[in-house]
Amino acid sequence: MYSIKIILHYLKLYKKQYFLLGIQMTVAFALIFIIRSSEISLELRQADAESESKVSFLVEAGADTDTKMLSELINRFIEENAEFGLQCIVNGNLYIVSSDSDISSLFGPFRLALQPCGEQITITYYDSMEMMKSMGNGIAYFTNILKIIMVIVTLVAAVGFTGYVMLTLLQREHDILAAYLCGASLKKLLFITGTELIAVGTFSLALGCGLGYILTPTMSSFGASGIGLYRITPQPEAFLYAFALLIVIYAIPILAYGVRMRLYDPLVQIRKEEN
Amino acid sequence: MLELKNINKSYHDGSTDIHVLKDLSLKAEKGTVLSIMGRSGCGKSTLLHILGGIERIDSGSYELDGVRIDKCTPAELTKIRSQKLGFVFQSYYLIKSLNCVDNVEVPLGYAGIKSKERRERAMAALEYVGMGDYAERSITKLSGGQQQRIAIARAIAASPSLILADEPTGNLDSETAETIIHLLVKLAEQNGITLIIVTHDDKVASTAHEQYILRDGMCVHA
Ligand SMILES: Nc1ncnc2c1ncn2[C@@H]1O[C@H](COP(=O)(O)OP(=O)(O)OP(=O)(O)O)[C@@H](O)[C@H]1O
Ligand SMILES: [Mg+2]
Numbered sequence: 431m432y433s434i435k436i437i438l439h440y441l442k443l444y445k446k447q448y449f450l451l452g453i454q455m456t457v458a459f460a461l462i463f464i465i466r467s468s469e470i471s472l473e474l475r476q477a478d479a480e481s482e483s484k485v486s487f488l489v490e491a492g493a494d495t496d497t498k499m500l501s502e503l504i505n506r507f508i509e510e511n512a513e514f515g516l517q518c519i520v521n522g523n524l525y526i527v528s529s530d531s532d533i534s535s536l537f538g539p540f541r542l543a544l545q546p547c548g549e550q551i552t553i554t555y556y557d558s559m560e561m562m563k564s565m566g567n568g569i570a571y572f573t574n575i576l577k578i579i580m581v582i583v584t585l586v587a588a589v590g591f592t593g594y595v596m597l598t599l600l601q602r603e604h605d606i607l608a609a610y611l612c613g614a615s616l617k618k619l620l621f622i623t624g625t626e627l628i629a630v631g632t633f634s635l636a637l638g639c640g641l642g643y644i645l646t647p648t649m650s651s652f653g654a655s656g657i658g659l660y661r662i663t664p665q666p667e668a669f670l671y672a673f674a675l676l677i678v679i680y681a682i683p684i685l686a687y688g689v690r691m692r693l694y695d696p697l698v699q700i701r702k703e704e705n
Numbered sequence: 706m707l708e709l710k711n712i713n714k715s716y717h718d719g720s721t722d723i724h725v726l727k728d729l730s731l732k733a734e735k736g737t738v739l740s741i742m743g744r745s746g747c748g749k750s751t752l753l754h755i756l757g758g759i760e761r762i763d764s765g766s767y768e769l770d771g772v773r774i775d776k777c778t779p780a781e782l783t784k785i786r787s788q789k790l791g792f793v794f795q796s797y798y799l800i801k802s803l804n805c806v807d808n809v810e811v812p813l814g815y816a817g818i819k820s821k822e823r824r825e826r827a828m829a830a831l832e833y834v835g836m837g838d839y840a841e842r843s844i845t846k847l848s849g850g851q852q853q854r855i856a857i858a859r860a861i862a863a864s865p866s867l868i869l870a871d872e873p874t875g876n877l878d879s880e881t882a883e884t885i886i887h888l889l890v891k892l893a894e895q896n897g898i899t900l901i902i903v904t905h906d907d908k909v910a911s912t913a914h915e916q917y918i919l920r921d922g923m924c925v926h927a
Contacts, residue, residue, distance in 0.1 A: 432814035432815065440802075605801075611794075611798055613788070613812050614787075618815070700759070700794075703796050703798075
């Protein structure tokens with residue numbers, strides 16, 4: 431297809447401008463993807479935490495702790511309070527005592543029961559929802575910073591895009607007239623130039639979301655705590671969000687471009703160039 | 706065969722009306738070369754744009770090879786430009802980012818001709834205008850006369866039946882102008898193409914089979 435050959439020709443000819451435009455858009459889309467994924471992940475995790483709001487007691491053994499005694503003391507406590515259905519999971523030097531029932535009232539007696547182990551151990555009261563919230567705060571804070579960056583990048587990209595669209599048209603007017611005189615319809619020429627812009631936009635969207643997909647998990651580190659990572663996972667919905675933003679932000683310049691091309695008058699252009 | 710019958714064309718410029726072409730009639734048999742001269746602003750370019758289907762007429766009729774051009778839709782006009790017309794202008798209208806042969810291929814490409822045949826026909830057209838060795842050269846490195854040859858090769862590449870030339874030698878020195886005009890006339894005669902040349906130059910006009918002067922909105926024999 432000849433049109434494709436011409437589209438590729440101009441993509442190559444204006445590769446520097448298209449490259450810069452593509453980078454701006456890619457960064458904007460990657461940020462949008464990460465931010466949106468983080469926000470959705472935050473909501474999901476918090477909902478999880480709320481649905482199974484759980485209190486656990488964490489016991490961290492020190493280097494010189496008599497772990498045998500600690501285990502015995504914990505097991506005895508579990509037996510003594512059998513009606514609560516307590517369980518203990520051991521993970522290295524960490525002992526996690528939890529139950530499906532509400533055990534918040536047991537924390538005092540639990541500490542008391544472990545007193546024979548001395549100062550070597552640290553006992554913490556762990557509320558999964560509270561914990562999730564405080565870990566989430568770190569991520570939410572960083573997400574907000576990213577949002578500001580995103581707004582700036584997106585605005586710059588949109589302004590750059592509009593400017594670029596108008597510049598392209600100015601640079602192209604001569605070539606468009608030449609092609610028109612050679613028998614190309616204005617519709618086809620509008621299609622060719624429009625396709626270049628859409629190609630760059632689509633490619634950036636794919637690349638940006640791909641990049642966002644890879645980078646999203648790194649957001650977890652802003653919500654790390656002693657007992658684990660706050661999971662931030664890429665969300666497919668974030669792609670739709672980026673896509674919607676592409677349409678909202680770039681619809682205006684593309685529309686302006688279409689209108690400008692519709693108004694393109696070969697006669698005006700001939701008179702401009704012949705004189 | 707080309708026939709204009711009593712065409713009129715006016716422009717409205719603010720409050721004033723400029724009646725450029727008044728009941729103009731013109732006829733050209735296939736393969737003839739016509740020259741049109743006239744004062745600046747008398748409407749020569751306007752006439753050429755009408756013949757090229759770029760400009761609409763207010764009244765009258767325009768028939769080319771049995772088709773009423775003045776009744777055509779924009780889509781039909783595009784097809785006619787692609788299949789029947791070739792343009793040669795003072796400022797060439799070449800695409801600077803394409804090399805010579807790719808420029809000649811443009812009308813063939815938009816006419817939907819496949820790449821192999823496109824290349825063959827473009828090369829043949831380049832040979833015809835004596836620019837065969839310049840196929841892969843950049844347009845920007847050619848002289849004015851060479852650029853006009855490329856433009857002529859492009860105009861004939863799609864085998865049109867009518868070539869419209871608006872001051873084709875306007876940017877060239879007299880010697881180059883003469884060879885370019887002889888080239889145009891030769892290819893019109895050899896290929897049965899109707900050629901209409903608008904010019905300010907008596908010498909250029911005198912190479913045509915029929916010479917006209919555009920005066921008071923009408924074409925009269927010189
Ligand atoms: N779009 C337009 N609006 C108003 N007037 C126009 C328009 N186009 C052309 N004209 C007028 O029509 C007349 C004919 O113009 P045209 O360009 O055909 O002249 P020309 O014979 O080609 O002149 P030249 O030899 O200088 O090229 C001029 O008076 C010009 O000002
Ligand atoms: Mg003129």
